Amino acid sequence: MGPGQKTKTKTYCYDFPMVSVTVDCVIFGWDNDGLHVLLIERGEEPFEGQWALPGGFIRAGEEDLEKAARRELSEETGIGSPRHLEQLGTYGHPDRDPREEHVITVAYIALIKRDEHRPQGGTDARSAHWIPMEEARRKRLAFDHDQIFSDAVERLYNKLRYDPLGFNLLPNKFPLRDVQQLYEVAIGHEVDKRNFRKKLLETGLLEDTQEIETDVKHRAAKLYQFNWTAYQKRRAEGWTFDI
Amino acid sequence: MGPGQKTKTKTYCYDFPMVSVTVDCVIFGWDNDGLHVLLIERGEEPFEGQWALPGGFIRAGEEDLEKAARRELSEETGIGSPRHLEQLGTYGHPDRDPREEHVITVAYIALIKRDEHRPQGGTDARSAHWIPMEEARRKRLAFDHDQIFSDAVERLYNKLRYDPLGFNLLPNKFPLRDVQQLYEVAIGHEVDKRNFRKKLLETGLLEDTQEIETDVKHRAAKLYQFNWTAYQKRRAEGWTFDI
DNA sequence: GCAAAAGTGTTTCCCCTACACCCATGG
DNA sequence: CCATGGGTGTAGGGGAAACACTTTTGC
Structure with a gap:
């Protein structure tokens, strides 16, 4: 233990202090009522009963990080293949996991089309829930998942x-209104409908x-698809x- | 071992397959003759004698990832504190390290002012060299460092x-020409001098x-500093x- | 005095913005 | 027929792009 350093009790394997690596997924889905995140209620310690991002330990020597992310996605939420999966970053503070071991996690962002994943079936699916963004932001998540979530x-x-x-969040066929709403959520303010549609359609x-x-109570909008x-x-x- | 999966021989600790975690740094520095990367000639197996990014194993249970990056930076290259340090991404393919263990690496990007680091002194500094970008791009680096380098x-x-x-790459006081040259390297083409200077100075x-x-053979340029x-x-x- | 790079203003054009009205549908 | 959101055109202004010449210094 270095002088003056804050350390945790180390778990050793023979002479080597151990590290474990997990992957955690921030899964976004879009619905008529806005953007949602998939969170799970933890069924085991630590943080049993608390909300957390789905994730788990990687299988050392067997799988790539991205493959591990896909596996956890499927095991914990029943989602077969996300439309988009990208690495967000890696979080490795020694105290981020209260267990003895130093647990480093590689966070991924997954985007899925909710209409492709009606059934939330899967190993632990009973505890997976789609949470609207505002509500998710108010929750206190397990580990350092608050940080990971806000970074995501x-x-x-x-x-x-x-x-x-x-467009990986929207259904395959969507009205332009949905694109605009998603974009407005992202930039945090409303935009001019005509200008937005013009710019979007000009991309070709x-x-x-x-x-x-x-099933709409007024004039029905045209449906578009992204090429x-x-x-x-x-x-x-x-x-x-660029929009 | 899963069916049909490509795996490597696993190193076990009791019942658990082991993972090790390293940090690697892509260190950029700017000089009158352009952008450079700091590479080291490996002094040990694997890849002894080959060029590689500086890096090493993290101290499990003791240090944060960023702290590990700073430590490796200092140990391997003698660089005390970079002006900018950010996480690039994590690379975890089971076969990326030829040794038995599954070694996952967290890559960092470091920017330093070369005039603040004249002496390359440090534990392994004898083998650290500043390589111009073009030359570095042509080298075959150890492990998957080619990939990490090009991502960086x-x-x-x-x-x-x-x-x-x-501005973390340039000296504290610099002529506008240097800013323009750096920017031109980034975007891959030349820009109009007047427009560039105007936009830059307009930021205030x-x-x-x-x-x-x-020590210049013609009219000397004014020196500016970034606030x-x-x-x-x-x-x-x-x-x-935005420039 | 000439080579080499520093430094400076103005015009043009395009894109972004702002803005208001008609259209289609369900109830 | 009215409420609700879908869909469209145009004019004006600001910022980006294009462009050429004068200044300073070393040799």
């Missing part, structure tokens, strides 16, 4: 401005599906999405 | 556009030091740096 939100909101990853990446929404292959091509040419 | 360069170049972190964050450069406290204030008000 910041990353997502920033990225929505210059990356079309937000939104295709009119010739369908309209149903990912055209986007990839434009991007390869140096073009960047 | 991409992150740095992107960030230079909308974050003043580049650059102070004329009333000094001029010396970090003013920047923090503007940023807190919602303003964002």
Whole structure:
């Protein structure tokens, strides 16, 4: 133990202090009533009964970090394959986990289309719940998950401005209104409807599906879809999405 | 071992497969002749004699990841405190390290002012060298350090556009030309001198030091310094740096 | 006096912004 | 027929881009 250093009791394996590595996922989903996060109620110590991000230990020597994230996603929430998965960052303060071991976690952000994951079935699915953003922000999460969650939100909101990853949250066919609402959540204020639609359609990446929404109490909006292959091509040419 | 999975031989501690965690640093420095990276020639297996990013194992239970990065920076390169240190990402493929253990590394980006670190003294400093970017890009680095390095360069170049972190590379007092050159390296093409200077000075964050450069074979340029406290204030008000 | 880089103003054009009205549908 | 949100065009202003010449210094 170094002089004057704050340390925790170390767990040893032979002579080596041990480290464990987990992955945690911040899973975002969009619904008619806004952006949600998937949280689980922990069924075991530590923090039993508290809300936390889904996650778990990686299988050393067997899997990549991203693969571990996909596995946890599936095991804990029943989500097969997210539309978007990206690494957020790694959190490794020695005291972030109250257990003896030094547990380092690699956090991932996952975006899913909620209409593709109606059933929340899965190993621990009984305890997984979609929580609206405002409500989630008020909760005190286990470990340092408050920090991870707020970092994830910041990353997502920033990225929505210059990356079309937000379309991974919307259903395959969506009205432009939904895109605007998602964008407004991200930038934190309302935008002009006409200008927004103009800029969005000028990219040429939104295709009119010739369908309209149903079950709506007023004039039905057209449904569009995002052309990912055209986007990839434009991007390869140096073009960047920016709304 | 899971069915059909590519795995490596696992190192066990009692019943648990082991993981080790390292930190690696991509250290950038600016000089009159451009951007450089600090690489070390490995003095031990694996990859003995090859070029690699400085880094090493974290001290489990004792230190934060960032603290580990600072320690490695100091031990391997003699750099006391970088002007900027940020986490890049974590790389965890089971086969990324040829040794038995599954070694996961957390990569950091460090920016330093080269005029503050003349002496490269340090534990292993004998093998640390500043390599110009072009040359570094051509080298085959140990482990997956090629990947980490190119990710770091991409992150740095992107960030230079909308974050003043580049001033952490320049000396405290610098001519505007240097800022422009750094920026041009980042965006990959030349920009108009007048427009660039105008936009830069309009931010109000650059102070004329009333000094001029010396030892130059032509008209000497004024030296400016970046006002970090003013920047923090503007940023807190919602303003964002963008050149 | 000439080579080499520093430094400076103005015009043009495009894009972003602001803004108001008609349309389609369900009840 | 009315309430609700869907959908559209245009004019004006501000900021980015383009552009050329004078100044200073060392040799």
